[in-house]
Amino acid sequence: MTPAVLIEKLQKRYGTVEAVKDVSFQIEPGEIFGLLGPNGAGKTTTLRCLCTLTEPDSGRIEVSGISVTEQPRLARQRLGYVAQEIALDKVLTGRELLQLQAALYHLPRAVISDRIESVLSLLGLQDYADKKTGTYSGGLKKRLDLAAGLLHQPDVLVLDEPTxxxxxxxxxxVWDFLRRLREQGTTVLLTSHYLEEVDxxxxxxxxxxxxxxxxCGKPSELKDRVGGDRITLRIREFAPLEEAEKAKSLLQTIPTVQEVIINSSQGNSLNLVVSPQSDALLTVQKVLQEAGLPTFGIAQSRPSLDDVYLAATGRTLLDAEIAAAGTRDEKAERKKSMR
Amino acid sequence: MSSTMTSTKASLNGKVAVAQTPSSANPVGDFFQETIALTRRLFIQLQRRPSTLIAGIIQPLMWLILFGALFQNAPQGLFGDNVNYGQFLGAGVIVFTAFGGALNAGLPVMFDREFGFLNRLLVAPLSSRYSIVAASAIFITAMSLIQTAAIVAMSAFLGAGLPDALGLGLVALIVLLLVVGVTALSLGLAFSLPGHIELIAVIFVTNLPLLFASTALVPLAFMPIWLQWVATLNPLSYAIEPIRYIYLHDNWSLNSIVMQAPWGQVTLGTALLILLSFAAAVLLSIQPRLRRSLA
Incomplete structure (x- = not known):
């Protein structure tokens, strides 16, 4: 079966910044596929290349077997793109925006009004259709944007940070709506930096x-592959580093504890990888107690997608977000997204 | 092209609908459909926010009344035999108003770029992305013709007379040529400059100097020689002088001499040719920029 989306060895550089170095994945028809990563990881650039807004430097991109670089018009007809920033014309009503959208996708005149009614009801927008979009709340705007993306019944709906x-x-x-779309067979590609959303x-x-x-894989498989259970430990609400270091060296001596990381962005809390289904939680508490160290909070859990990210990159998604926040040039990024 | 490639697929509400692929449609029909829709958007904006049009009509009328009054007591014959300043000024106000409107044509496009609305258009399978440019040009041209009509009517009311039908048609053609050229220039800038602040700055420094360095407010003969040179290199003068001539002479023809430039005489026909070349030159020069943004 032809994949709904095929991306192979995608590369895109802006000046000296390599926004996308090596991105490959394949999406089967009818799947919801998540692209997870911190801000600045290259998610939006990947989507922009897919949706023909940006020319890739190299790599192969296909939608339902159609190359987006060789046959951009055909590919555009198969894609519905809902950008992160909701760009509506505030003077138009919702219905007028959809009418414009219908003309831009060359829907036959005979089907336009039926099609508009059906997406309006699908997103529960009937009562707002004839109001100006400038009066909409954030949630309504997003729903109208989704309706616009779906109007021409694309093979693949592409959503950049939809929530x-x-x-x-x-x-x-929105989550509920995307699940219903999947039931109807529409392929969905979404980016997110929310772990929970992708999960x-x-x-x-x-x-x-x-x-x-x-x-790359099913969330459950990825989590199983990392293995181990996780313990998050906070000695104090905000522990001094020496105390965290002391606890770390103590805890590393416990046989069921495989790894200890100090998380400086979370008040020097300790992230432990422990053997699954062990009594590590009790042992950890006992060791701390004997050393005279307090416990502010402690919790054990199965690995999360964040742990998958941590295992691969050595930092948590939140740390990556914080690190990226200081180094990003928002103005330059906005400029590169302008055509 | 009736060979329709259609595929059926379940529509969102469960019914079966026919999904159209771009190859099934004819490109010319598609171009019209998208251009009409984009133009309609601009007219809906105008209808709901009529302040630009109202201001765009009031402003030139104020020019006519106030500027006309300013020179009311000028010595008779200063602006030509049996010509009062009101008659002289009408042509200048028509051209200046059309020029100002066209110069601003790029602003809505710039805002679409900045707010991401342009991306919505660029991800759509447009038959040609020049429909975006065409829609702006159609809109601005219509606006300019409405403004011109208002100025012509007001000038007639103030006693400047009214050219015959053919003369009015030629006035409209001259306005059209100038508007196409200047609109293209503004759209080219809208795709080249980083943001609306810069675009407004360019409009600001272009607008009034071009007005004062043209024959809109005073005849060429009033100017020092160097300014005469500047004014006769200014495309606005080639729109103003023919319109003025048509206003002041019933027996105009394409061979009528409309301007005495320091380097020679300019006939009405030459002025039209120069305006046509100006529009063509601008259209050609913005092609590379548009192709980069809209390819």
């Missing part, structure tokens, strides 16, 4: 870091 900036209720509504939604996920895919 960033949304309230919890709208976010859950609950995606059938398969590619984790991307600094322009490279570092892991």
């Amino acid at each position: 960033v900036g949304l309230d919890i209720e709208s976010r859950l509504a 609950v939604l995606a059938d398969r996920v590619a984790i991307i870091d600094q322009g490279v895919v570092i892991a």
Whole structure:
């Protein structure tokens, strides 16, 4: 079967910045595929290359077997792209925006109004269709943007950070909506830097870091592959580093503890990898108690997608976010996204 | 081209719909569909935010009334035999207004770039991305013709007279040529400059100097020689002088001499040719930039 999306050895550089170094993945029809990574990892650039907004330096990109670089118009017809920033014309009503969208995708006039009604009802927008989009709330805007992306019934719906900036209720509504889309057979590619979002939604996920895919597979498989259980330990709410170091050296002597990492971005808390189904939690508490160290909080869990990321990159997603926040040039990025 | 390639697939509400692929449609029809839709958007914006149009009509009328009054007591015959300043000024205001509107044509496109709306258009399977440019040009041209009509009517009311139908048609053609050239220039800038602040700055430094270095407000003969040279290199003068001539002479023809440039005489026909070349030159020169943004 032809994959819905095929990306092979994608590379894209902006000046001296290698935004995408080596990205390859394949999406089967009907899947929800998640692209997970910190801000600045190359997710948006990958999507922009896929949606013909940016010319890749090298690599192969196909949508339903159509090369996006060789037959961009055909490929565009098969793709629905919902960008991270919601760009609506605030003077138009929702219905007028969809009418514009219908003309841009050359839908036959006979089907346009039926098609608009069906996406409006699909996203629960009937009551707002004839109001100006400038009066919409953030959640409504996103729903209209999704409706616009779906209007021409694309093979693949491409969503860049679909729930960033949304309230919890709208976010859950988007999740629910994407699941219903999958039931109807639409392929969905979404990027996210929310672990939870990818974990609950995606059938398969590619984790991307600094322009490279570092892991790809079903979320459950990826987590199993990392192995071990996780213990998060906070000695104090904000522990001094020496105390954390002291606890670390003590805990490393426990046989069921495989690894200890001090997480400086979380008040010097300790992240432990321990043998699964062991009594490590009790042992850790006992060792701390004997050494006279306090315990502010301690929790054991199965590995998460964050642990998959941590295992591959040596830092947590949050750390990567924080590190990236200081080094990113927002203005330059905005400029490169402008055509 | 009736060979339709259609594929059926389940539509979102469960019914079966026909999904169209671009290869099934004819490219010319597609181009019209997308251009009309994009133009419609601009007219909906105008209808809901009419302030630009209202201001765009009030401003030239103020020019006519206030500037006209400023020179009301100028010595008779200063602007030509039996010509009062109001009659002289009409042509200048028509051209200056059309020029100002066209110069601003790039602003909405720049805002679309900045707010990401342009991306919405660029991910769509447009038959040609020049439909985006065409829609702006159609819109601005329509605006300019509405403004011109208002100025012509007001000038007539103020006693500047009214050219015959053919004359009015030629006035419209001259406005059209200038608007196409300047709109193209503005759209080229809208795709080249980094943001709307820069675009507004360019508009700001272009607008009034080009007005004062043209024959809009005073005849060429009033100017020092160096300014005469500048004014006769200014495309605005080639729109103003023919319109003025048509206004002041019933017996105009393409051979009528409309301007005495320091380097020779300019006929109405030559002025039209120069405007046409200006529009063509600008259209050609922005091609590479547009192709880079819209290819």
